[in-house]
Amino acid sequence: MDNIKFTDGVYQAIKNSKVLSQRCKLNYVGTEQLLYGLLTLPNCEACKCLEKFGVNLKNYSSFLKDTFNRNSTLGDFTPRAKSVISDAEEIADSSHVGFISTEHILLAILQKKDCKATNVLRKMGIDYDGITAELAEKVYNLSRGYKSEEAENVYEDVTAEKSEGLAEDNPLNKFGFDLTKKARDGKLDPVIGRNKEIERIIQSLSRRTKNSPVLIGEPGVGKSAVVEGLAVEIAMGRVPDTLSDKIIFSLNLSGMLAGTKYRGEFEERFQEAIDYVVKQGNIILFIDEIHNIMGAGSTGESNMDLAEMLKPMLARGEIQTIGATTIDEYRKYIEPDSAMERRFQPITVDAPDTESAILILKGLKDKYEAHHNVIITDEAIKSAVNLSDRYITDRNLPDKAIDLIDEAAAKAKLRYRFTPTDVSEKKSQLRSLSNQKDYHVSIGEFDVARQLTEKINKIKDELDEIERKILESRSAKIPSIGEDDVAEVISEWTKIPLTKLSVSESEKLLALEDDLRDRVIGQDSAVIAVSKAIKRARASIKDPNRPIGSFIFVGPTGVGKTELSKAIANVVFGDDNSLIRIDMSEYMDKSSVSKLIGAPPGLVGYDEAGVLSDKVRRKPYSVVLFDEIEKANPEIFNLMLQILDEGRLTDNKGKLINFKNTIIILTSNVGANLASQKPSFGFATEEEEEDDMRDRIYEALKRKFSPEFLNRLDDIIVFKSLSKEDCGKIADILLDKLVKRLAENDIELKIAASAADVVIEDGYDEVYGARPLKRAIQRRIEDLLSEEIISGRISAGDSITVYADNGRINYIKK
Incomplete structure (x- = not known):
């Protein structure tokens, strides 16, 4: 019995059972794992026999988890597993076949009627006697000289390492690692959902020509993981015979370059590695960032680089490689070299949904x-x-x-x-x-x-x-x-306040209108229109690739157009600083487009980022305010069409800027003078006056802007002039801010109603809105208090009441 050997199928089944134990964090390999290992080899006789009786890898695995003993301290095969292998040896010895095949292992398992593997089979309702008789017949046929498909490669010891992998002193080990060995040792992460890509690589590697695939995809989509998945498939024996003995070796070019001091030393290292690969004949090199071979090693005196060294060997099929690179790098470095490009078979790896x-x-x-x-x-x-x-x-x-x-x-x-x-x-x-x-x-x-x-x-x-x-x-x-932990990390990365992510979307949107109305006075119709548009966008009714909302604010100056933009930034994105403001009066000439997205190649300023593209890239969750859009050069409106319709923009470096998490607001003074005009008939209601004003402003906008531009906006928001009552509410807000600023300096400030009335009377202007009100507060109250504070007549700890007497502002100190 000492001369009996083991088939490749038995060896591979044992390896796969070890991999299962490692992945499940088990310290042992039992009969249940041995049976699993047999089922991972669809071409072996034992697996065919099991499948004939209704047992396959999928349904067996569903019963398998309940059998695991995670408290076991064994570090090797269980006694029953060792007994199965010993019994298989005895069965093979009595049959005089000279080797142990998967049929012998399965028959030995079935003979252990009280082991975990047979208990699982009974739970599955297998015809125990039928499969035992079937196997006994197969083993009998082997003893009569029938050839087993597994008997071509046999090994001395199934529980020892197969003579595979690379020698410890090979020249490659210094510059990378064996992915296939890592897969056999269970050190690679599982690869899920990439079966098509792995199948494409297997097909490409099995070709007669152009059998060196290169994986192309954006960073982070899983190109390297696909190669690791192939290594796992090879380790598990689930590949065609042409790849079953292959070794995937990950080559580190930067490690190979490190420490080279003299010209030619790098090329010598690379050539030594390549010669070893050619000599072995079963190594597939995996080169991540494969575009780096273009130009690597070349000097001013010679154009010879790694790519030139590889071309003849790839053309003759002496070596096989798997490359990985991004789409941009492939186009920039590999595509221009047609001789190199035709030696690779590109395989696209897309990001998963x-x-x-x-x-x-x-x-x-x-x-x-x-x-x-x-x-x-x-x-x-x-x-x-x-x-x-x-x-x-x-x-x-x-x-x-x-x-x-x-x-x-x-x-x-x-x-x-x-x-x-x-x-x-x-x-x-x-x-x-x-x-x-x-x-x-x-x-x-x-x-x-x-x-x-x-x-x-x-x-x-x-x-x-x-x-x-x-x-x-x-x-x-x-x-x-849980969800809160993930939200907290997202908050740290994106600077979006955690509370904005923790509060449910519906609660935030339901409170949106009230929150905006608290900050913007006298523009209820504008607040309602903006709130509804944002709710429509967040309810997933709109195209998710468009911005959250896009509006044009029109109306007189000082009525709250910019203030509403700030309020939206605060309420929706949690911070007033989430407002990106672009003053379009600075973009009136034709070259202004370069300022927004960066200068094109060859022009001065190409290395500098565009104002708009850079700010949105850094703050992709913000309100983008284009102030006084009517002053912009017509060329800029072509950019606006792309942003409003597709929610994206390409800068001068070819990078895509995403606007789908932004709110686009444009302000305009077109038709602003019409907002203060009364209709020609004298007995119109307030609602009729607003409708008439809105119609006249719409007509003015149509004369100024193209139909395709206006048609891409979610809504045109018309701001009406502020009433005296509105100015009173705004004055209360401004005065309250002043009280809070003085409180920070330990000065208590109270504003009497008489003082507020004087400020409102002095600052109200139907044409100029709330801005004269701010100046009135500065002139009447802030200037008075600043003089007194600087002179020392008002200091920390004082309590001040500001009042008015016959239109004159004064104060009392307590």
């Missing part, structure tokens, strides 16, 4: 839970995908959602693992007492040193007891990551 991203994160959940020792809820995963998709527009799924979960878990772990104060204090006492003891020992005061030693031992015992209790409490309670 939100549903696929959720599945990917659920597949990675166990890895991150084990690393951080936390529990990640399904709600946290959904929140991470949805919030990152909505608020992080400059990165791609699934990378940004994975980073979000990773940081949320790290934050929870650090918060939970923070060393308590009493532990820190006792460690500090230990250091102090140890220093004192060393000092007393050095001067010969041994009695004092002995007393200090007793204190040190006592504190150590107390510290050990505290740490024991901490460990017990931590093991009893594992931190859980």
Whole structure:
């Protein structure tokens, strides 16, 4: 029996069973994992026999989880698993076939009628006697000389490592690592939802020519993960025979370049590595950022670079590579070299949709839970995908959602693992007492040193007891990551206040109208129109790729157009600073477009970012205010059409600027003079007057702006002139701000009604709106108080009442 060998199928089944145990965090390989390993090999005889009786990998796996013993301390095959292999050897020896195949292993498992694998099969309702008879017949046929498809490659010891992988002293090991070995060792993350891309790579690698694929996709979509998925497929034996013995080696070009001092040293290293790959014949090089080979190693005296060194070998099929790069880098570096381009087979890797991203994160959940020792809820995963998709527009799924979960878990772990104060204090006492003891020992005061030693031992015992209790409490309670934890990280990344994410969307939108009305006085119709448009956008009725809302504010000066823009920034985005203001009077000439998106290549200022593109990239969640839009050059309106219709803009560097999380507001004075004109007939109601004014302003806008521009706006908001009553409410708000500013300097200020009436009377102007009111407060009250404060007649701790007497403002100090 000592000369009996094991087929490749048996070896691969054992390897796959080990991988399963590693992924499930088990310390053993039992009969149930052995049976799983057989089912992962659809071409082996044992798997065919099991499938014939209704057992496949999918339905077996659903029964398998309940059998795992996570408390086991075994670090090897269980006694029953070892007994199965021993029995398989005896079956093969008695059949005189000279090797052990998967049929022998399965028959040995079935003969252990009380092991976990057979218990699972009984639960599945398998015809136990039927499958045993079928296998016995197959084993009998082998003993009569029938050839087994698995017997071509046999190995001495199924529980030892197969003679695979790379030698430890090979020249590649210094500049990368074996992905296939990592997959066999269970050190790679699972790859989910990329079956099509992996299948495309397998097809490309199996071709006769152009059998070196290059993965093209945006950063973070999972190009490297697809290659890792292929390595897992090879390790699990789920690839065609042409790839079954292949090794995928990840080559680090920067590591190869590091430390080279003399010309030609880099090329020598690379050539040595390539010669080894050619000699081995079964290595596939994975080169991430493969565009870096273009020009790498070339000098001023020679055009020879890594790409030129690779071209002949790729053309002759001596080596195979898998590359990965972004779309931009591929176009910039590889496409211009047609000779290099035709040696690669491009495969596009697109970003997954939100549903696929959720599945990917659920597949990675166990890895991150084990690393951080936390529990990640399904709600946290959904929140991470949805919030990152909505608020992080400059990165791609699934990378940004994975980073979000990773940081949320790290934050929870650090918060939970923070060393308590009493532990820190006792460690500090230990250091102090140890220093004192060393000092007393050095001067010969041994009695004092002995007393200090007793204190040190006592504190150590107390510290050990505290740490024991901490460990017990931590093991009893594992931190859980939920939606709030994810929202908190998003808030840190995007500067959106946490409360704005924690409050449900419906609650925020229902309060929107009241919040805006509190800040903008006398423009109820404008507030209602803006609120309705924002609600329509947030209710997912509108195209999600367009801005949240786009409006043009028209009306007299000083009536609240800019104030409403600030209010929207504060209420919707949580901060007045979320307002990006572009004064269109600065963009009146034809070259102004370059200021907004950056100068085109070849012109001065190409390296500088555009005002609009840079601000929106830095603050993608904001109100963008184009003030006095009618003063802009007509060329700028072509940019506006793209922003309003498609919610995006391309800057001078070709980067896409996303406007889908912005609110676009344009202000205009077109028709402003019409707002204060009364209709020609004298007995119109207030509603009829507003309708007439709105119609006249619409006509003025149509004469100034093109139909395609106006048609892309969500709404045209007409602001009416402020009444004296409105100015009174605005005065109350402005005076209240003044009271708060003085309160910060410990001065109590009270404004009498008589003083407020004088300010309103002095500052009210139907034509100029609220701005004269601000100047009246400055002139009448602020100037008076500033003189008194500077002169020292008013100081911190004083209580001041401002009043008016016969139209003259004065104050009383208490």
